[in-house]
Amino acid sequence: MGSSLVAGWRRAWPMAQVSVVTRAGSGPPEGQWLAFDEAARLSDFDAIVLAVKPADAAEALAELSQFEGARLLVSVAAGLSLAQLETACPSGWRCVRAMTSLAIALGAGAAVAAARDLGDEDRRLCERLLPAPGGVVWIEETEMDAATALMGSxxxxxxxxxxxxxxxxxxxxxxxxxxxxxxxxxxxxxxxxxxxxxxxxxxxxxxxxxxxxxxxxxxxxxxxxxxxxxxxxxxxxxxxxxxxxxxxxxxxxxxx
Ligand SMILES: NC(=O)c1ccc[n+]([C@@H]2O[C@H](COP(=O)([O-])OP(=O)(O)OC[C@H]3O[C@@H](n4cnc5c(N)ncnc54)[C@H](OP(=O)(O)O)[C@@H]3O)[C@@H](O)[C@H]2O)c1
The missing domain is CATH 1.10.3730.10 (ProC C-terminal domain-like)
Structure with missing residues (x-):
């Protein structure tokens, strides 16, 4: 899913700077066009997109949590709730629970997102990060599992x-x-x-x-x-x- 998102960003925003954080010791997938940055450079980023399996989310978020500063975290992990994300992130981080599909790589498919008290600027950034035709559909979190069943899967x-x-x-x-x-x-x-x-x-x-x-x-x-x-x-x-x-x-x- 992460690779598809990156491909979608490349199509929609060719000049955007994207960095991929993989597990310690492993580089970006072979053939990817993007640069691999050390996790320590996360402080440069406007937003973090979490695209790991739910089982790996705790470990990934623990690694990300060591970086200071309030940030926008957009998770596309199926099943991970806003409450779980907010608990796992440092205080001050704004969390978005989103869902899309592999077609986002081609600028196709749909995207939905749910968040609590998200400001307009964060909302706009989230919409840029999910470049689906017709834009992001903002839904209630209670609808997310059903939306995932329809269009994530x-x-x-x-x-x-x-x-x-x-x-x-x-x-x-x-x-x-x-x-x-x-x-x-x-x-x-x-x-x-x-x-x-x-x-x-x-x-x-x-x-x-x-x-x-x-x-x-x-x-x-x-x-x-x-x-x-x-x-x-x-x-x-x-x-x-x-x-x-x-x-x-x-x-x-x-x-x-
Ligand atoms: N596949 C879909 O169609 C789809 C659609 C919508 C949403 N999603 C969601 O997207 C997420 C990923 O699914 P996927 O199918 O893309 O799985 P995947 O192919 O297994 O990709 C997950 C990636 O996360 C990396 N990773 C795991 N732990 C990490 C850590 N601690 N730090 C950094 N990177 C880490 C993995 O690295 P390694 O290679 O080292 O394991 C792997 O490259 C899931 O939560 C899923 O619910 C998937």
Whole structure:
């Protein structure tokens, strides 16, 4: 996620200075364009973006906490609450709990954020750090696990569906590489339509599915007994529940 954010910043703000703090002893990922700074130079920064797994957050925040001065911390770690972040940070730091997806690397996808008593300047900086089309959607923290289940994890759901479509194509006798090309291009084309078109999802679907046609026949199977809707609802619930678990009982050892 960190690499995707950096790629998004590079696209949106080519002149911005970005430094990556990795674990002690390890440099930035190979091939990255950005410079590696020692953590001691953190005092130069306007904001810190935390993009580690929740299980590593306590260690990372403990390292960051040794630096003086009030700062803006933007965390994209799924499941870490504002209370946990605020407890783990030195007093005076302003914390934002945010969520986005890997598509941010391409200037695509969505971004949400939640914070308490954040000033306008911090809010604007946070919005620059999450360069999603349409801007950052500010939500209540209580909505964050559900928002994460939809759009933090969401790309994987679409990829999983595409995988199953590819398997179906192969079962129907299509050559695997050709089927993969067709599915990938269809996924990309659908995303482009959804992004570019002012029509609702229902209208977009109706534009493909003429009554009595081939698409309608397929949708009838997907919608039989609400099979797809029930499955997706259960999947989103599981992701939302996992967010709460990561916060309360998981390996994250941050009080709050
Ligand atoms: N992947 C997604 O699609 C996605 C979407 C939205 C949000 N997120 C959130 O983004 C966070 C990272 O997920 P990820 O999938 O990008 O995980 P990841 O690939 O494992 O990346 C985490 C990075 O954090 C580094 N790290 C761990 N402990 C550190 C420390 N103490 N100091 C500095 N760096 C440290 C790791 O370094 P090492 O290589 O040395 O372990 C690794 O490079 C998670 O909290 C996740 O909830 C992910």
């Amino acid at each position: 969401g790309p994987a759901y679409f990829f999983r569906l595409a995988e199953t479509l590819l398997q179906a194509g192969e079962a129907l006798g299509l050559e695997p590489r050709m089927a993969a090309h067709l599915v990938r291009a269809t996924l990309a084309g659908s995303g482009a339509l959804a992004a570019a078109n002012g029509q609702s999802l229902v209208q977009l679907k109706a534009a493909v599915a003429s009554p009595g046609g081939t698409t309608a026949a397929a949708l009838e199977v997907l919608d039989c007994n609400d099979a797809l809707a029930r499955l997706v609802a259960r999947a989103a619930e599981a992701a939302t529940r996992r967010g709460a678990e990561l916060r309360s009982a998981g390996p994250v050892n941050i009080p709050g």
